[in-house]
Structures are given as structure tokens and as C-alpha cells.
Amino acid sequence: MPLPLYALAVRVIHWFRRDLRLSDNTAFAAAARDSKGDVVPVFVLDDALLRGKDVAPARIAFLLDSLRALDAELRARGSRLIVQRGNPTEVLPAVLAATSADALYFNRDYTPLARRRDEQVVDTVRRMGARAESFKDLVVLESNELLTSAQKPYVVFTPYKRAWLSKVGERVSTLPAPAQLAAPVLESPPIPTPADLGVTVEQQLPRGGETEAQRLLRAFIAERITRYDALRDFPAEDATSRLSPHLRFGTISPRQCLQAALEAKNLADLRTHAAFDTWISELIWREFYIQVLYHFPHADRHNFKREYDALRWGSGSDALDQARFAAWCDGRTGYPIVDAAMRQLNQTGWMHNRARMIVASFLTKDLWLDWRWGERYFMQRLVDGDPAANNGGWQWAAGTGTDAQPYYRIFNPTLQGQRFDPQGDYIRRWLPELARVPDEFIHEPWRMTPMDQLRSSCQIGKDYPYPIVDHAAQKDEIVRRFKAIRTN
Ligand SMILES: Cc1cc2nc3c(=O)[nH]c(=O)nc-3n(C[C@H](O)[C@H](O)[C@H](O)COP(=O)(O)OP(=O)(O)OC[C@H]3O[C@@H](n4cnc5c(N)ncnc54)[C@H](O)[C@@H]3O)c2cc1C
Structure with a gap:
């Protein structure tokens, strides 16, 4: 008689990319649930991304800072982050073989480059006989979830926003971080510093990591969001959230941002609601451009028109x-x-x-x-x-x-x-x-x-x-x- 699914011991690799947090991380939560905590958390420092023409020392430093914070969160739960350097299409199969894992989970990314890379990884993992599963996480609504009545992608923001708001509604749910994880099954070299990677950072950068992102969100909602529409256009004012690097690297999720804004709006004076709506609009702009590039990959290098x-x-x-x-x-x-x-x-x-x-x-x-x-x-x-x-x-x-x-x-x-x-x-x-x-x-x-x-x-x-x-x-x-x- 076949064993019921829940009795099977599975080990799942979670491939961290633009989701450097444990709370409200869709693929990570699924990995922890399906493996009963036996998750191998991996981040691949991809040489192609470290050396490309568009690389910024600032982003590498912020990324490494966020990886250190993520490692600390994992250690607090009995695990640790495995950081490997190289090409994900080679590193991940090697980790799969070394850990005898049954599956690889990750959250989807939508840029042309990421999609090509992910297809290759999924292909290799499946050829090795393991499962590869991807999840929606980077956005509240994925590109194909929101199309015009003619089943075409939106190319104008206002109707996109209207459709987005009507689909999402006034409530959004988020997932808690797993409480406990299995002990690490693989050694990992220490997380490098920017200098280890030959990167010199001259700028004064914000701190990375999930705790810092949550602190910024709380401070923005408590102290500044009600004046957002009045002050956001004045660059001398500290009127915006400063969450952009965190949304970029996923140390916070768009659902967490939206949930915090909607909950605060419900309790706020009616006269301030427009300010909340304006900020939510900016989160929608972020998704609008993600879906534009997904549907029109030529825009990456060419004029959209x-x-x-x-x-x-x-x-x-x-x-x-x-x-x-x-x-x-x-x-x-x-x-x-x-x-x-x-x-x-x-x-x-x-x-x-x-x-x-x-x-x-x-x-x-x-x-x-x-x-x-x-x-x-x-x-x-x-x-x-x-x-x-x-x-x-x-x-x-x-x-x-x-x-x-x-x-x-x-x-x-x-x-x-x-x-x-x-x-x-x-x-x-x-x-x-x-x-x-x-x-x-x-x-x-x-x-x-x-x-x-x-x-x-x-x-x-x-x-x-x-x-x-x-x-x-x-x-x-x-x-x-x-x-x-x-x-x-
Ligand atoms: C020429 C140009 C280049 C830009 N390049 C980037 C970029 O590389 N990365 C980036 O995140 N934003 C970019 N923006 C959008 C915007 O300037 C930044 O997101 C914003 O200044 C970040 O500050 P904040 O986190 O305090 O934003 P807030 O005003 O608090 O907004 C909240 C979040 O909404 C998103 N958001 C806000 N405005 C936009 C927008 N116009 N388009 C897309 N998302 C938005 C960001 O994720 C931001 O963190 C660019 C805008 C222009 C005009």
C-alpha cells in the first residue's frame, strides 16, 4: 500500500534570490511545510551578476548585508544559509546531489535574464529526477493574472491600477516565518564582504535585512504615510518610505507593505485616506513595470514604442x-x-x-x-x-x-x-x-x-x-x- 504523502520524508532546497526574508516568503513557507522543516537554504552568488556591466557596488554591499541578516534569522531557528559562488545551473544540481534533496523550490522572477536562467535550472533539476517548483511571491498579482477584457497586457497605468485594485480588494494575507528548521546538512564558506569580492563601496548605504525593512515600514506607517501625498514630491523632505532596496531584494514583501497600509488606513481619519491610496498606487506602479517587462521583453534594450x-x-x-x-x-x-x-x-x-x-x-x-x-x-x-x-x-x-x-x-x-x-x-x-x-x-x-x-x-x-x-x-x-x- 502506498504511504500517505505526509508520511514521506522529503528534503527541500530553497533557492533564495529576490526574497531575502523568512516571513511571508511563499516558496520558503511551502518548503518548510512540505519537508517538515528539513529545508536546505541556499543563495548562489552568481559570477555573471557580480561582474556584469550593470553591476553596482552599492547593490552588492546591500545584498551581502541582507544575506548576513538572513543567515542570523536562519541560525536563530536551528539552520543556516549556504552561500555558494558560481553559476546556478551548476551549483544547484551539485547541492541537490550533495544533500540528497528531493526538490528545489524558489520564487519566480520575471526579467528576461532571470526567466532564461530559471528554465535551465528547472530543466537540469528535473533531469536529475527531483522536483522543481516555483511560486508567486515578488508581486501581489502576477503578469498573467491581470489582462484586459481582450486578454491583452495592460500598457496604460490607470486602467491597470483600477483592475489591480478591484482584484486585490481591501484585504491581503501574509505568512508567518517558520518557527524551527532542521540542522544544516552542508558546510558553507563564510558570507563574503564586498572587499572579498573585489568590490569597493564609496557610498553611505542603508542597512539591509528583514528586521531593518520591518522597522522602516513601521516607522513610515506610524509617522509619515498620512502626509505622503502632500510631501512626497519635495526631495528635501523625508516623506517617502525608503523601502525600495528592500522591495528590490525582497527583505520585505509587497503584501506586507500593502497589508500594513490597508490596516492603518482602516483605523485612520477619513481625511487621510487619499494619502494611503497614493502610496498604494506606487506599489502598483512597481507591479505595472514588472508586467510590462514580462510581456514586452524587447523594452529591456529597445524603445517600448x-x-x-x-x-x-x-x-x-x-x-x-x-x-x-x-x-x-x-x-x-x-x-x-x-x-x-x-x-x-x-x-x-x-x-x-x-x-x-x-x-x-x-x-x-x-x-x-x-x-x-x-x-x-x-x-x-x-x-x-x-x-x-x-x-x-x-x-x-x-x-x-x-x-x-x-x-x-x-x-x-x-x-x-x-x-x-x-x-x-x-x-x-x-x-x-x-x-x-x-x-x-x-x-x-x-x-x-x-x-x-x-x-x-x-x-x-x-x-x-x-x-x-x-x-x-x-x-x-x-x-x-x-x-x-x-x-x-
Ligand atoms: C528614471 C527613474 C528611474 C527609476 N529607477 C528605479 C529603480 O531602479 N528601482 C526602483 O525601485 N525604483 C525606481 N524608480 C522609481 C522611484 O523613483 C523609486 O522607487 C522611489 O524613489 C524609491 O523610494 P521609496 O522607497 O522611498 O519610495 P516610496 O515613495 O515610499 O514608494 C514605495 C515603493 O513603491 C515602489 N515605487 C515607487 N515609485 C515607483 C515608480 N515610479 N516605479 C516603480 N516602482 C515605484 C518602490 O518599490 C518604492 O519603494 C525610478 C524612477 C525614475 C523616474
Whole structure:
């Protein structure tokens, strides 16, 4: 007589990837349940991801910090994290053989690169006679769960959001972390430091790990979410959650974020509900871009709207383009709000969302540089650098993305500064050379007379550059180029 399923002793490998936490981890909870705690927790430091062109030291450091935190959580439950270096398609079969495990569980990822890699791993594991199971976890709603009435993917955010909200409703459930796990069955080398991997980190980075992510979420919900819609666009304000690197690496789940927001909203004054809804909208933007890249993998490298492939980027002089790009990267464009934002990125690995929109508009519309240049630079610096959100954000700003609006998305950097950093607090924080410039000149320091410059200890052209381009003239030319595409 066959044994009932629950009597079979199984051992399950859980392959951690973008889910570096124990609570509300769908595949990990299933692995713990199915194996009765006999889980082999594995993370593979994939050489391809450590050495690729889009690698950021900031993300490697945040990842390693989060792995150490995860290891501590596992040890508190009697287990530990096995960290192996190499190609997952080779490492995981070797771990499977060494541990005599019966199955490999993991949470699905949706980028073109991850999908190709995961198919190969699943194939190899199954050929070895073991089970390979993948789970939905990275998102609340998966790409194929939400399609238009014509069974097509959404390409416009507002109807996507409406459908998302109506499907998810006002309640979402989360899973607890397993209480106890089996003792480790495999040795693991120590978790490396960035220096062990030859990575130098110059930025001041946020801490990784699940406990830190939960602390940030609690603090945001308790202290700031009710003012989110009023203050979120002002980069000098600490008004947003700062959860992006945690959502990127899965030290917190989107369901945990949504649950906390919905529960707090239920208890909150009706007048503050709009603020909760605005924040929830941002979580939906995250899923929107994940499903865009899933359904339209060409957007990874090309314009989402292919007609813009004919658009001519650049000034015609490669040397000038390179010099302008270097000025943008270093925060030396002469437009204070742009430069402050780039310095924030370079020094901290994070940039405020309004500032991201401003610098992306400046790169594409004022410097006429291909959005892919900026996208790559962001990926090389951002601690939250995420292929879907970054690509979506850049194509949105360039006007080549899902809701192409090339003319309206030309931000005047001076007006943006005046509107969203009225006293210049953000500018002065990141550009100490402008610290003593009076408010009336803080967004246009080139208008200072020599006497003003003397008084504010800031000589334009020496301590701070003149604008490298004239916004009005640059704007007219890029509009002309976009219009030429549209009429053709
Ligand atoms: C050009 C450009 C590039 C960007 N690149 C990235 C990136 O690489 N990684 C990234 O996570 N976000 C990116 N964003 C989106 C946004 O700027 C950041 O998510 C946000 O600033 C993170 O701060 P926060 O965690 O305090 O956000 P909050 O305002 O607290 O929002 C909560 C969460 O919602 C998600 N979110 C918010 N806004 C967006 C958005 N516009 N698109 C997708 N998800 C969003 C993030 O996961 C964020 O943590 C980019 C935006 C632009 C314009």
C-alpha cells in the first residue's frame, strides 16, 4: 500500500534570490511545510551578476548585508544559509546531489535574464529526477493574472491600477516565518564582504535585512504615510518610505507593505485616506513595470514604442556628448536641482523620485542623450536598481515608453527646482558650494552679480559651473526631433 504523502520524508532546497526574508516568503513557507522543516537554504552568488556591466557596488554591499541578516534569522531557528559562488545551473544540481534533496523550490522572477536562467535550472533539476517548483511571491498579482477584457497586457497605468485594485480588494494575507528548521546538512564558506569580492563601496548605504525593512515600514506607517501625498514630491523632505532596496531584494514583501497600509488606513481619519491610496498606487506602479517587462521583453534594450528607434539622439559630436554625459554623471551641469540629485545618487546610492524624473528629463531632453546611457548609469549606482522600475522610469521620462508623451515630459529644471525645492534646502544639502547663495538665486546662480558671488563665496565658472546648455534652445530642438518622428 502506498504511504500517505505526509508520511514521506522529503528534503527541500530553497533557492533564495529576490526574497531575502523568512516571513511571508511563499516558496520558503511551502518548503518548510512540505519537508517538515528539513529545508536546505541556499543563495548562489552568481559570477555573471557580480561582474556584469550593470553591476553596482552599492547593490552588492546591500545584498551581502541582507544575506548576513538572513543567515542570523536562519541560525536563530536551528539552520543556516549556504552561500555558494558560481553559476546556478551548476551549483544547484551539485547541492541537490550533495544533500540528497528531493526538490528545489524558489520564487519566480520575471526579467528576461532571470526567466532564461530559471528554465535551465528547472530543466537540469528535473533531469536529475527531483522536483522543481516555483511560486508567486515578488508581486501581489502576477503578469498573467491581470489582462484586459481582450486578454491583452495592460500598457496604460490607470486602467491597470483600477483592475489591480478591484482584484486585490481591501484585504491581503501574509505568512508567518517558520518557527524551527532542521540542522544544516552542508558546510558553507563564510558570507563574503564586498572587499572579498573585489568590490569597493564609496557610498553611505542603508542597512539591509528583514528586521531593518520591518522597522522602516513601521516607522513610515506610524509617522509619515498620512502626509505622503502632500510631501512626497519635495526631495528635501523625508516623506517617502525608503523601502525600495528592500522591495528590490525582497527583505520585505509587497503584501506586507500593502497589508500594513490597508490596516492603518482602516483605523485612520477619513481625511487621510487619499494619502494611503497614493502610496498604494506606487506599489502598483512597481507591479505595472514588472508586467510590462514580462510581456514586452524587447523594452529591456529597445524603445517600448519601436517607432522611436528612428529618433536621433546626441549633438552630432561624440566628444561633446561624452563631455555632457560626464558633467551630468558628476553633478556639474550648472543646473542646481540636477546637480544636487546626481550628487545624492553618487554619495548615497539612492535618489528621490522627483529628482529621478528631473535628471532623466534633463539627460534626454536637454542634453539629447539616449535614455539608455542614463539607465545604465543608474543601474551602476542605485542601491534599489531594478531592471523593470528603472527601465520603466527612464522610458517614461524619455517619452518612448508605454504612455509616450514626449512633449509634455520636458521638465524645465529651474522651474522644477523653484516648485519642489522652494527654499533650496535640498540643493544646499548636496551642493555645499551653493550653501551661502541667497534664496533668490539658488535655482539660477548664474544670475548673481560679481558682488553677489563674492558675498556668497561662490564664483560662477570657478566654484560652480555656468549651465552647460541653454534649456530653452535645447528643448526646441528635441521637440522638433520628436515631431519629425510623429509626422513620418
Ligand atoms: C528614471 C527613474 C528611474 C527609476 N529607477 C528605479 C529603480 O531602479 N528601482 C526602483 O525601485 N525604483 C525606481 N524608480 C522609481 C522611484 O523613483 C523609486 O522607487 C522611489 O524613489 C524609491 O523610494 P521609496 O522607497 O522611498 O519610495 P516610496 O515613495 O515610499 O514608494 C514605495 C515603493 O513603491 C515602489 N515605487 C515607487 N515609485 C515607483 C515608480 N515610479 N516605479 C516603480 N516602482 C515605484 C518602490 O518599490 C518604492 O519603494 C525610478 C524612477 C525614475 C523616474
